[in-house]
Amino acid sequence: MASGKCVALVTGGGSGIGRATAVRFAELGYHCAVADIDEASARETVGMLKTPGLAVQVDVSNTASVQAMVDTTVKQFGRIDCAFNNAGIEGAREKIVDYPEDMFDRVMNVNLKGMWLCVKYEVAQMLKQERVISDPAKWAGKPDLCRFQGQRGSIVNSSSIAGLDSMPEFTPYCASKWGIIGLTKTVAQEYAKDGIRVNAVCPGTTDTPMRGRFEAQWPDWQAKTDASYPVGRVAAPEEVAEAVVWLCSDACPFTTGEYLNIAGGR
Ligand SMILES: NC(=O)c1ccc[n+]([C@@H]2O[C@H](COP(=O)([O-])OP(=O)(O)OC[C@H]3O[C@@H](n4cnc5c(N)ncnc54)[C@H](O)[C@@H]3O)[C@@H](O)[C@H]2O)c1
Numbered sequence: 001m002a003s004g005k006c007v008a009l010v011t012g013g014g015s016g017i018g019r020a021t022a023v024r025f026a027e028l029g030y031h032c033a034v035a036d037i038d039e040a041s042a043r044e045t046v047g048m049l050k051t052p053g054l055a056v057q058v059d060v061s062n063t064a065s066v067q068a069m070v071d072t073t074v075k076q077f078g079r080i081d082c083a084f085n086n087a088g089i090e091g092a093r094e095k096i097v098d099y100p101e102d103m104f105d106r107v108m109n110v111n112l113k114g115m116w117l118c119v120k121y122e123v124a125q126m127l128k129q130e131r132v133i134s135d136p137a138k139w140a141g142k143p144d145l146c147r148f149q150g151q152r153g154s155i156v157n158s159s160s161i162a163g164l165d166s167m168p169e170f171t172p173y174c175a176s177k178w179g180i181i182g183l184t185k186t187v188a189q190e191y192a193k194d195g196i197r198v199n200a201v202c203p204g205t206t207d208t209p210m211r212g213r214f215e216a217q218w219p220d221w222q223a224k225t226d227a228s229y230p231v232g233r234v235a236a237p238e239e240v241a242e243a244v245v246w247l248c249s250d251a252c253p254f255t256t257g258e259y260l261n262i263a264g265g266r
Contacts, residue, residue: 014041
């Protein structure tokens with residue numbers, strides 16, 4: 001494998017963007033742990049992989065469950081080179097006055113606390129790992145920059161265009177996705193010298209089951225959505241996956257604390 005990395009962990013890997021990313025990681029030769037609250041869907045994704053995979057049941061909002069996910073992955077594959085923290089839920093569609101508080105808590109617990117927990121335990125694992133220089137010959141003679149000292153791991157967090165702009169009637173979803181940007185940039189700075197990169201992706205509307213659920217809550221949404229993107233359509237999950245594996249890879253060793261807008265020009 002060109003990247004020199006070999007193990008990827010994907011949360012929310014049983015569906016949509018997570019599934020497409022696990023499939024892409026495997027095409028590139030990574031061994032992939034596919035984690036999801038819906039274990040059957042994770043197993044289904046593992047069945048699609050070209051490399052040996054592992055299905056893990058996880059609730060990302062639960063500390064013990066996240067710890068077990070990391071431990072199980074390391075037990076099976078020895079290390080975690082790349083993690084895509086992608087599990088997320090959209091919540092209900094209501095203006096704030098009518099928004100149910102328990103749904104606010106659920107969305108924040110999965111999307112933001114869950115992200116915090118995953119990053120916390122993934123970084124703790126990566127700090128235990130040796131640095132990997134994926135292509136030593138390429139970097140020979142340039143030992144002065146941090147990128148040539150090797151990487152312990154690379155993390156990509158799933159935010160959204162709703163993490164960069166407003167999303168009326170989805171306050172907790174929007175707030176959680178903004179929070180992920182702050183979390184990402186902060187952790188990236190905390191561990192930049194340790195060879196751990198942390199970035200975020202901000203997809204626009206992507207054709208997944210979540211998109212279908214958004215539309216079910218918002219009947220006039222579909223007609224407006226395609227037109228709202230300069231390219232004239234929403235994304236395929238594979239298009240987001242491609243950006244995630246690039247950010248995870250050693251192709252961009254100096255990129256950390258960044259968020260990548262994947263929104264068809266919007
Ligand atoms: N689809 C879009 O338009 C879009 C746009 C921008 C960002 N996103 C983000 O991308 C990510 C993936 O979205 P998707 O569209 O593929 O959605 P999806 O609903 O198809 O997949 C989400 C997966 O997360 C899993 N999940 C939910 N709660 C979980 C929990 N507590 N623990 C573990 N797994 C859990 C689900 O079982 C599901 O398999 C989400 O974070 C979402 O907010 C989606």
